[in-house]
Amino acid sequence: MTSLSTTPKLSVISPCFNERESIPLLCEQLAEVIEENDYHAEVIIVDDGSTDGTRKLYPELCQLYPWLRVILLRRNFGQTAAMMAGIRAARGDVLIPIDADLQNDPRDIPRLLAKMDEGYQVVSGWRKDRQDTFVTRKLPSMIANRLIRAISRVPIHDLGCTLKAYKRDTLEDVSLYGEMHRFIPIYASWAGGKVTEIPVNHRSRAFGVSKYGLSRVLKVLLDLVTVKFLGGYSQKPIHFFGLPGVLMGLVGFVLAGVLSVRKVFFGLQLSKSPMLLLAILMMMMGMMMVMLGVLAEIMVRTYHESQGKLTYRVERELGGEQHRSDEEEDIGTPEQRGTG
Numbered sequence: 001m002t003s004l005s006t007t008p009k010l011s012v013i014s015p016c017f018n019e020r021e022s023i024p025l026l027c028e029q030l031a032e033v034i035e036e037n038d039y040h041a042e043v044i045i046v047d048d049g050s051t052d053g054t055r056k057l058y059p060e061l062c063q064l065y066p067w068l069r070v071i072l073l074r075r076n077f078g079q080t081a082a083m084m085a086g087i088r089a090a091r092g093d094v095l096i097p098i099d100a101d102l103q104n105d106p107r108d109i110p111r112l113l114a115k116m117d118e119g120y121q122v123v124s125g126w127r128k129d130r131q132d133t134f135v136t137r138k139l140p141s142m143i144a145n146r147l148i149r150a151i152s153r154v155p156i157h158d159l160g161c162t163l164k165a166y167k168r169d170t171l172e173d174v175s176l177y178g179e180m181h182r183f184i185p186i187y188a189s190w191a192g193g194k195v196t197e198i199p200v201n202h203r204s205r206a207f208g209v210s211k212y213g214l215s216r217v218l219k220v221l222l223d224l225v226t227v228k229f230l231g232g233y234s235q236k237p238i239h240f241f242g243l244p245g246v247l248m249g250l251v252g253f254v255l256a257g258v259l260s261v262r263k264v265f266f267g268l269q270l271s272k273s274p275m276l277l278l279a280i281l282m283m284m285m286g287m288m289m290v291m292l293g294v295l296a297e298i299m300v301r302t303y304h305e306s307q308g309k310l311t312y313r314v315e316r317e318l319g320g321e322q323h324r325s326d327e328e329e330d331i332g333t334p335e336q337r338g339t340g
Helices: 022-037 056-065 077-089 106-116 134-152 180-190 215-233 237-264 274-307 319-329
Strands: 012-017 043-045 070-073 095-096 124-127 164-167 195-200
Touching: 012 022, 012 106, 022 043, 022 056, 022 164, 043 056, 043 077, 043 106, 043 124, 056 070, 056 134, 070 077, 077 095, 095 106, 106 164, 106 195, 124 180, 134 180, 134 215, 164 180, 180 195, 237 274
Parallel strands: 012 043, 012 095, 043 070, 124 195
Antiparallel strands: 095 164, 124 164
16 A cells, blocks of 8 residues: 655545545555555545535545545635645646546546656646536537637647646646636646646536536636636736727727718717717727726736746756856866965
């Protein structure tokens, strides 16, 4: 049986909410994978406020499986918050989230790790043969994934699949809100990480009911807007707000000019023309958008400078040791130079 006396190399994270029947089977299946592959691993179950008796199972399971850790949240905070709690608690070099409802297959974990050994920072699972209802689950997911791929330019077919493998450093600076846990591969890709996907087994739900509905699609799409903004404009928000602001201001200015010409030369009664209100509205909105962009620029600079946040990521640095060795050969060590 795997011991956690030293830091584990692999952390499996499973957010859980009302999965009393599934949790013992999930632990049993994970135990088989861990022991067959001799993984130095930990499994972290984050209980997101279960009310069906799931919490009564954990003491016995922790006695049975020494690698099992359980985090109990005070109430139901949602899957993303539970995932964030597991990520923050994980100690492994590689983190693998997995659903607690048994629809993800733990036997896909070795395949994810093998693919990661080819040099990838993120390996995403693709439920190519998804075992869910078409209208309420598969169709909305297909639409959302196609839209996400078009906007993010990251060629992942199934961002909704929980089963993924992450290098630890990919998640160190990630803070998740809303439904954003599914967008981690996008963050990683935008940060210069290598991201790929492999088909994984997807099983029908054996117990309970799904916690997700059609309303989740709208939440995901709204979060996508936030992700796109953070990824493309978080360091230059004036480009996001300023361009439409300037365009609206120009449209308003042109309309005002046309109305002025018609008033002076053709006697147009401006009080009877709705175009005057539109021109004023466009100019005011344009000015407000530009000012919003300026304020956002100030906030971004304050955020980065006050917390010491860097606007870049260094993959690695070459030549430092060699450069110092060359210098020592040229000038000698303190003893060789006769100095103390």
